[in-house]
Amino acid sequence: MNSDKPIVGINRRVLLSGLAMLPTLSGLPFSAIAQTQTTQGDPLGSWNEGPTKKAILDFVRATTDPSSSKRVPPEQRIATFDQDGTLWVEHPVYSQVVYCLDQVPTLVEKDPKLKDVEPFKTVLSGNREAIAKLSLHELEKVLFATLTGMSVDDFEMEVKRWLASAKDGRWKRPYTDLIYKPMLEVMQYLRSSDFRTYIVTGGGQDFVRVYSERVYGIPPEQVVGTAAGIKYGYQKDGTPFLTKEPKLLLNDDNAGKPEGIHLMIGRRPCAAFGNSTGDREMLEYTGAGDGARLMMLVLHDDAQREYAYGPAQGLPETKVGTFSQELYDEAKKKNWTVISMKNDWKRMFAFDEKG
Amino acid sequence: MNSDKPIVGINRRVLLSGLAMLPTLSGLPFSAIAQTQTTQGDPLGSWNEGPTKKAILDFVRATTDPSSSKRVPPEQRIATFDQDGTLWVEHPVYSQVVYCLDQVPTLVEKDPKLKDVEPFKTVLSGNREAIAKLSLHELEKVLFATLTGMSVDDFEMEVKRWLASAKDGRWKRPYTDLIYKPMLEVMQYLRSSDFRTYIVTGGGQDFVRVYSERVYGIPPEQVVGTAAGIKYGYQKDGTPFLTKEPKLLLNDDNAGKPEGIHLMIGRRPCAAFGNSTGDREMLEYTGAGDGARLMMLVLHDDAQREYAYGPAQGLPETKVGTFSQELYDEAKKKNWTVISMKNDWKRMFAFDEKG
Numbered sequence: 001m002n003s004d005k006p007i008v009g010i011n012r013r014v015l016l017s018g019l020a021m022l023p024t025l026s027g028l029p030f031s032a033i034a035q036t037q038t039t040q041g042d043p044l045g046s047w048n049e050g051p052t053k054k055a056i057l058d059f060v061r062a063t064t065d066p067s068s069s070k071r072v073p074p075e076q077r078i079a080t081f082d083q084d085g086t087l088w089v090e091h092p093v094y095s096q097v098v099y100c101l102d103q104v105p106t107l108v109e110k111d112p113k114l115k116d117v118e119p120f121k122t123v124l125s126g127n128r129e130a131i132a133k134l135s136l137h138e139l140e141k142v143l144f145a146t147l148t149g150m151s152v153d154d155f156e157m158e159v160k161r162w163l164a165s166a167k168d169g170r171w172k173r174p175y176t177d178l179i180y181k182p183m184l185e186v187m188q189y190l191r192s193s194d195f196r197t198y199i200v201t202g203g204g205q206d207f208v209r210v211y212s213e214r215v216y217g218i219p220p221e222q223v224v225g226t227a228a229g230i231k232y233g234y235q236k237d238g239t240p241f242l243t244k245e246p247k248l249l250l251n252d253d254n255a256g257k258p259e260g261i262h263l264m265i266g267r268r269p270c271a272a273f274g275n276s277t278g279d280r281e282m283l284e285y286t287g288a289g290d291g292a293r294l295m296m297l298v299l300h301d302d303a304q305r306e307y308a309y310g311p312a313q314g315l316p317e318t319k320v321g322t323f324s325q326e327l328y329d330e331a332k333k334k335n336w337t338v339i340s341m342k343n344d345w346k347r348m349f350a351f352d353e354k355g
Numbered sequence: 356m357n358s359d360k361p362i363v364g365i366n367r368r369v370l371l372s373g374l375a376m377l378p379t380l381s382g383l384p385f386s387a388i389a390q391t392q393t394t395q396g397d398p399l400g401s402w403n404e405g406p407t408k409k410a411i412l413d414f415v416r417a418t419t420d421p422s423s424s425k426r427v428p429p430e431q432r433i434a435t436f437d438q439d440g441t442l443w444v445e446h447p448v449y450s451q452v453v454y455c456l457d458q459v460p461t462l463v464e465k466d467p468k469l470k471d472v473e474p475f476k477t478v479l480s481g482n483r484e485a486i487a488k489l490s491l492h493e494l495e496k497v498l499f500a501t502l503t504g505m506s507v508d509d510f511e512m513e514v515k516r517w518l519a520s521a522k523d524g525r526w527k528r529p530y531t532d533l534i535y536k537p538m539l540e541v542m543q544y545l546r547s548s549d550f551r552t553y554i555v556t557g558g559g560q561d562f563v564r565v566y567s568e569r570v571y572g573i574p575p576e577q578v579v580g581t582a583a584g585i586k587y588g589y590q591k592d593g594t595p596f597l598t599k600e601p602k603l604l605l606n607d608d609n610a611g612k613p614e615g616i617h618l619m620i621g622r623r624p625c626a627a628f629g630n631s632t633g634d635r636e637m638l639e640y641t642g643a644g645d646g647a648r649l650m651m652l653v654l655h656d657d658a659q660r661e662y663a664y665g666p667a668q669g670l671p672e673t674k675v676g677t678f679s680q681e682l683y684d685e686a687k688k689k690n691w692t693v694i695s696m697k698n699d700w701k702r703m704f705a706f707d708e709k710g
Contacts, residue, residue, distance in 0.1 A: 075574055152617060196576075209621050219430055220621030221551075230617050232610035232636055240636070240643050242617050249604070249618070255587035262507060262585050262597050263604070264619060266564050266575030281587055281595070288595050 043189040045346070046182040052296075052344040055337045056186060059294040063270060064193045070292040072270055074194040079271040079294075080224075080261060080282060081187065083201040083208060085321035086275045086298050087216065089168070089178040091307040093320060096203050098175075099162055101131070103146040106158070120145075147204060148228050148246040155244055159210040173351065176215045181352070182345045183273070183298075187216060190271070198269075200261060201225045202253035202278055206244065224264040226252045257282035275300070276321040283336055295336040299323055302342040305352075398544040400701075401537040407651075407699040410692045411541060414649040418625060419548045425647040427625055429549040434626040434649075435579075435616060435637060436542065438556040438563060440676035441630045441653050442571065444523070444533040446662040448675060451558050453530075454517055456486070458501040461513070475500075502559060503583050503601040510599055514565040528706065531570045536707070537700045538628070538653075542571060545626070553624075555616060556580045557608035557633055561599065579619040581607045612637035630655065631676040638691055650691040654678055657697040660707075 047053040063072040084090035104123040107114060114120045119138035122130050134142075147155075168175055187197045199218055201208055205225030212218045229245035252260040258281050261269065271294040272279070272286035283295040300309050300323070309318035312328035331338050341348070402408040418427040439445035459478040462469060469475045474493035477485050489497075502510075523530055542552045554573055556563055560580030567573040584600035607615040613636050616624065626649040627634070627641035638650040655664050655678070664673035667683035686693050696703070 075568070205618075205621075213430070221619070223621065227618060230614040232613045232640070240613070240640050242613060242640075258587050258595070258597060259585040263560075263582060264576070266560070266578065285587070285595050285597075 043192070044182070044185050046185055048344055048346050050344065052337055052339055055294065055296070056189070059271065059292055060189065060193050062292040072291060076267065076270065077190075077193070077195040078198065078265060078267050078269040079187075079190050079195045080198045080200040080257075080265075080269040080273070080286070081183070082257075082274040082276075082279045082282070083199050083203055083225075084275075085300065086273055086279070087179060087183050087199070088175070089306065090321045091300075091309065091318070092169075094203065095168075095175040096207050098166065099159065099207070100143050100146040102162060102166060103158065104142065107145055144246045147207070148244040150244060152206060152230070152242045152244060155206060156210050159207055163211055171349075171351075176211050177351055178349060179215060180298075180345070181347055181350045184216070184350070186273070187218070191217070195271070196222065198222045198224060198261075198265060200252065200257050200272075200282060202251075202256075204228075205250075205252070224252060224260045226250060226256075253278045255281045258285035261285070270294070272296075273298070276323055277327050278321075280327060280330070284334075287334060287336070295331075295334070296339055297323065297327070297331055297336060298339045298341065299328075301340055302345075302348070305348045306341060398547070399537070399540050401540055403699055403701050405699060407692055407694055410649065410651075411544070414626065414647055415544065415548050417647040427646060431622060431625065432545075432548070432550040433553065433620060433622050433624045434542075434545050434550045435553045435555040435612075435620075435624045435628070435641070436538070437612075437629040437631075437634045437637070438554050438558055438580075439630075440655065441628050441634070442534060442538050442554070443530070444661065445676045446655075446664065446673070447524075449558065450523075450530040451562050453521065454514065454562070455498050455501040457517060457521060458513065459497065462500055499601045502562070503599040505599060507561060507585070507597045507599060510561060511565050514562055518566055526704075531566050532706055533704060534570060535653075535700070536702055536705045539571070539705070541628070542573070546572070550626070551577065553577045553579060553616075553620060555607065555612050555627075555637060557606075557611075559583075560605075560607070579607060579615045581605060581611075608633045610636045613640035616640070625649070627651075628653070631678055632682050633676075635682060635685070639689075642689060642691070650686075650689070651694055652678065652682070652686055652691060653694045653696065654683075656695055657700075657703075660700075660703045661696060 044053055044056060062068050062070040063077065065071060081087055084094050088095070101123055104120055108120055108124060115124060119134045119141055122134060123142060163174060163176055166175060167173060168178055171178065190197055197218055199208060199212060199216065199222065201224070203225050205223055205227045208225050209220040209223045212220065212223050226248070227250040229247040229249045231243045231245050232240060233243060234240055250256065250260050250263065254277075257279065261282070268289045269286045270289065270292065272283050273296045274280075274283060275298040279297065283297070287293050287295050299312065299315075300307050300321070301313070301315055302308060309316050309321065310323050310325070311317045312323045312325045315323070328338065330336070399408055399411060417423050417425040418432065420426060436442055439449050443450070456478055459475055463475055463479060470479060474489050474496055477489060478497060518529060518531055521530060522528060523533055526533065545552055552573055554563055554567060554571065554577065556579070558580055560578055560582045563580050564575040564578045567575065567578050581603070582605040584602040584604045586598045586600050587595060588598060589595055605611065605615050605618065609632075612634065616637070623644045624641045625644065625647065627638050628651045629635075629638055630653040634652065638652070642648050642650050654667065654670075655662050655676070656668070656670055657663060664671050664676065665678050665680070666672045667678045667680045670678070683693065685691070
């Protein structure tokens with residue numbers, strides 16, 4: 001994610017730019033989730049041969065081979081992954097934003113007087129142009145109302161329910177199907193080499209935790225994300241419960257990524273993966289450590305199989321996951337590897353496998 | 356830890372009550388660290404036979420035996436431990452407070468004009484009575500000055516240096532020797548049963564992380580504690596680094612414990628261990644989950660081998676790690692197990708082993 005002034009895991013600028021491209025409110029039935037098996041024999045079977053794949057294999061060999069001078073003790077093997085645009089599709093707009101808008105009908109059902117109150121009235125209308133014209137202040141109201149103010153258990157249930165039915169507008173599949181198979185392989189390969197894989201996302205920590213274990217094999221305790229305050233309290237019968245508060249505790253984007261890594265992990269990663277300027281500081285912080293390092297950035301240059309945006313290398317401009325030419329130049333200068341989706345990835349999604 | 360209005364992991368009330376009992380500033384040479392081996396055969400060899408030991412064994416059997424109806428899947432096996440008074444000695448005052456006062460000479464060396472400025476002047480005098488009379492505002496200055504305002508790397512180095520030389524006033528040993536052997540055994544036994552053990556402490560997260568892996572076998576990423584804000588920035592040569600800011604991000608005590616557990620772990624523990632009213636909410640939150648549960652509170656009732664304080668069960672009053680009669684009654688009512696140091700523990704410390 002790019003940063004601007006984020007609101008509980010959501011980037012304001014993106015809301016303005018992405019809303020016009022939103023799919024209509026979703027409500028399709030559940031379908032099978034992304035497969036995560038690796039191709040037999042080659043741990044990186046979805047990668048084309050070449051310097052990018054070699055960089056990954058070389059890094060793992062250097063850090064794990066007992067005879068390597070750059071071997072890293074297992075307890076220090078930490079790899080961090082941005083999520084949106086690095087592990088799953090972020091265009092035309094972040095899935096979490098779609099979730100927030102999709103929750104408005106449920107919200108109004110619980111509190112019917114909202115249906116005549118802006119901005120809920122406009123979101124309910126389903127009029128995409130009108131939604132895109134909502135002011136930042138109005139959008140904030142939707143985000144706070146849908147991401148906070150409820151118990152963490154209720155929130156988890158709502159996200160689960162949404163994930164089981166919502167479908168993306170292009171592939172007509174659950175959002176959790178739109179995971180990049182090559183990146184799943186990298187995570188599995190690292191884990192099989194005693195690395196601990198973490199998600200470090202500008203997205204909402206509680207949102208991603210709902211599906212991270214099932215989809216990525218990453219448990220909730222290894223998800224670092226933008227986090228709201230949490231409040232301990234009691235139900236009428238005395239049962240304790242936790243409520244999500246409408247206040248920002250950790251803005252896990254840009255400089256907030258290394259800050260969040262220190263807070264939640266307390267170790268510097270040896271490897272970091274991102275795709276946008278919001279990941280720059282995480283890669284920089286990772287790269288500043290001693291010994292073997294691996295910093296990689298996914299470049300979305302494949303409009304046919306996914307999307308193409310930069311604006312690095314003359315790719316179209318975007319406000320959702322900006323990969324600037326400046327970032328591209330920095331990557332080249334610092335020996336960060338730029339992953340070309342088009343050239344480096346043999347297949348994009350697990351459901352492409354037979355294609 | 357008990358709560359009051361805490362300042363970066365330190366409890367104000369404690370400062371007032373504990374400072375009068377402080378050992379003189381320490382500076383003794385390094386000595387051997389606590390041994391962590393378990394007694395062969397019995398995983399809880401330092402525990403006397405009885406209902407307390409049986410409660411631990413029964414819980415582990417119920418949650419891990421494949422034929423048990425209460426078996427918990429390994430990924431959900433989370434156990435949380437308070438530190439001060441639960442894993443190591445907290446009397447006469449928290450080790451971290453001693454650290455802060457011990458750091459004042461170093462601080463003054465770097466900034467000599469502080470030696471004539473209060474409260475640093477008084478702390479430097481070594482006059483315990485005068486130190487105990489410092490106002491809360493003055494003590495805050497010492498804590499902020501010694502726990503924040505420096506890079507996380509410098510802080511880690513300073514804590515390491517201190518741990519290697521500082522000695523406790525009663526046993527004349529490094530503070531990290533004063534770890535309760537029976538609790539080390541519980542942690543090791545749980546880990547060998549595929550539980551992940553976490554420290555959840557009112558103390559400073561960055562402070563505890565410095566020694567948690569070496570002393571408890573708990574890695575930095577499994578330490579949840581009171582945390583200051585962290586700021587990403589650059590040295591003159593462009594190298595990025597993280598600075599500890601003088602602002603409180605997470606107050607990990609009382610209700611802050613379940614809140615911190617949600618933020619940092621994202622799962623409800625199955626087992627929780629504490630020793631004071633500051634741990635009440637963590638045990639309550641743990642107990643409110645489904646299935647087999649284990650909630651335990653260490654009662655310091657052994658003045659001969661350690662300390663005796665409550666005031667539960669008529670034990671002497673204290674402001675460092677209060678175990679109130681109300682908490683004792685709640686424990687009995689809710690089937691939380693109270694561990695009697697005197698009756699349940701065969702030995703106290705690893706260095707007692709041959710005694």
